[in-house]
Amino acid sequence: MLSLRSHIRNHIWTNVGNGKTTFVWFDKWDEVCPLFSILTPRIIANVGFSLETKLCDVRDRDGWRWPLMWSNRFPMLGLLSDFNLDDATHDKLVWKSRLGNIIEFGTASVWDDIRVTQPEIQWSNLIWFPQAIPRHSFIMWLIIHKKLKTQDVMCKWNTSGNANFNLMCCSLCSSGPDSHEHLFFECGYASRVWDGVKAKADMRAISNRWSDIFGHLTGVVNSKKAMHVISRLVVSASAYFIWNERNRRLFTRKRREHDQLVNVILSTVRLKLQSMKFKQSIHSDRILQEWTLPRGIIVADDDYG
Template sequence: MLQLKPKLNDLMRCNVGDGKTASFWYDWWTDLGLLISVFGARGPGIYKSRYILLSPRLQPMPPSDSRGKDVFLWRNGDWADWSFSKKFSSKATWNLLRQRSPVVPWCNLVWFKEAVPRFSFVSWMTVLARLPTRDRLISWGMTVPAACTLCSSGLESHAHLFFNCTFSSAVWSHFAGWMFSTPPVSPDSVITIIDRPYIASCPGAATVIKLLAQVIVYCLWCERNHRIFRQVSSTEAAIISRVGRLMGDCLLSLPPPREGSASYLLLFLSSRSLFPP
């Protein structure tokens, strides 16, 4: 359904008090809406029909000091809900202004409360296959080597670089058995892991898996860029160590998923014994 872009005045209303700050023509203070939109720039003028339309709206709400100050209200519902509040909500306003699209199955894999923005961004671009991998650079007409930067074999694509490359598989395999029995082969397979019953029944397990997947993808992308732009390479063991450090730093700062439950960090460290292969 086509949604028209709202104007600022569609999001605000004014409860008239003393009338010192409200605009007669340009604020929405009657059920007619903005009077400038109803009557035009010339106002009601001498047209009797227009005066009859406006007069009943003026009588119940004359400005008065006894009514207090004018109060401006912000719309806080959707377009079908005409509710207004004294408090401004950036979330409600954004939901009114943005163009909505269908929910994608990977949204919770990329965007979640405990996520780190830089990890989420790289994961988002990976899911959309929008990172400048060598296969994409070649498709744009650039002359670059086609081989994967990490393993020097196979065409460097998103699927190969992050999941099918021997270097990447070694990193994933180190953590296999902690959260999953075999390394995932795509973002969709990570979603499948999260949806398993024993993961859903363990508080915080899905969050740890999602964060681990994002950290691995982020570290692999950084390693790829370091090799190209800095001519510096790290071993698989070094990347595994970096993933572990980043996971520790991230999880240590998070409160337990539920009151009385194990912390995210303890869950990550003990997950080999918690989750079946």
């Protein structure tokens, strides 16, 4: 927390009242402050002040009580705002936002001011959304950033020349090294899995190329329609279980046929849908029939949410 002092110092201001609790040299009560950056302890002590001096000790109705020579020696002091102390009001610490607004201290506003901001990622809602399954979202995040340890990536690590990466092949189809584009979903095995689930996500016309699937999802990323949420769930589950099956075959002797994996994906999404609520509509009725869901998840508009 102490390491944050340099970041938050200019945000913590004193709203001056009677000046009895404001340290004149160290507190931020004016744009010129802190005065300690201008005046050294020796200079302060030489004119009879101390480091504990309060604002009320150097300010009265006639102005500033420090030596006139300071005005010539330290011209920044001439930029201080002209104000009068109010004996009926206490000094108060406030937060000054990055926009220059004086506001009450709050964790949300403080975090927004001190954090490093970056442009919003347009596809973030594609993987991080309220109905998402966390472990599926994590794999999706890795896929989008191409951070999975696929065989084409591992081949680039061969700097010593001691390993023969030419023997690597996709554990799902054995047609060559796997890659992000190959696994999702151009591989013969993955392609059959995708063909078996995409109709349930109303994505029949979407090809097996990841770029086309990603493009379709980003087009509906901010939609709250039930079918668009389902499409994100289906794609995330498909990617997760394809990656899972790929690793199972690499590191164990266990294997599942593509139709078995299709059933696992659809069952997982169906269980998630059973925990959700849908508004009463023709589309909801079709979803219930398509996914064999109980009617208890349908709620009236007044009860939705």
